[in-house]
């Protein structure tokens with residue numbers, strides 16, 4: 413299956429569920445905390461990859477964050493599918509969407525453990541940023557498109 417936006421209610425449910433199980437549940441955060449106010453904004457681009465059995469493998473999103481700039485958030489790959497190129501497919505889909513929107517830069521706040529993944533995809537660390545849930549250091553990264 414190609415990367416695409418979720419399009420049916422079950423796909424949207426699977427999209428948010430993967431975001432929750434990878435990015436919130438391990439830190440004891442309640443369901444609902446995986447949602448952002450601008451998830452339903454028409455300017456937010458969602459990327460979703462399913463396997464042939466209908467299992468969610470990877471998710472991510474892009475929103476406009478400044479003049480010529482987009483921000484990627486909520487990148488997550490199912491634990492048993494990590495390291496197989498799925499994160500790359502999701503991020504490249506969002507980068508293609510950003511280029512179509514005439515954006516010239518993508519920024520993101522990467523978890524420390526994900527910094528090498530983003531570096532491999534051409535992003536560079538700009539500065540340390542916030543610490544999530546008191547224990548997950550993040551780094552501001554950027555890439556010129």
Ligand SMILES: CC(C)(COP(=O)(O)OP(=O)(O)OC[C@H]1O[C@@H](n2cnc3c(N)ncnc32)[C@H](O)[C@@H]1OP(=O)(O)O)[C@@H](O)C(=O)NCCC(=O)NCCS
Pocket residue numbers: 434435486487488489490493494495496497498499500501521522523525526528529530532533
């Ligand atoms: C970070 C994450 C999205 C990456 O997705 P993934 O599917 O595992 O990564 P990919 O297999 O697409 O990796 C793409 C490239 O980055 C490299 N890479 C990925 N993680 C790496 C690491 N920790 N160190 C070095 N290289 C790494 C891969 O080797 C691959 O390189 P290649 O294309 O030359 O073979 C995924 O592992 C994940 O969901 N992690 C947990 C949640 C998280 O941290 N999300 C990001 C929040 S900011």
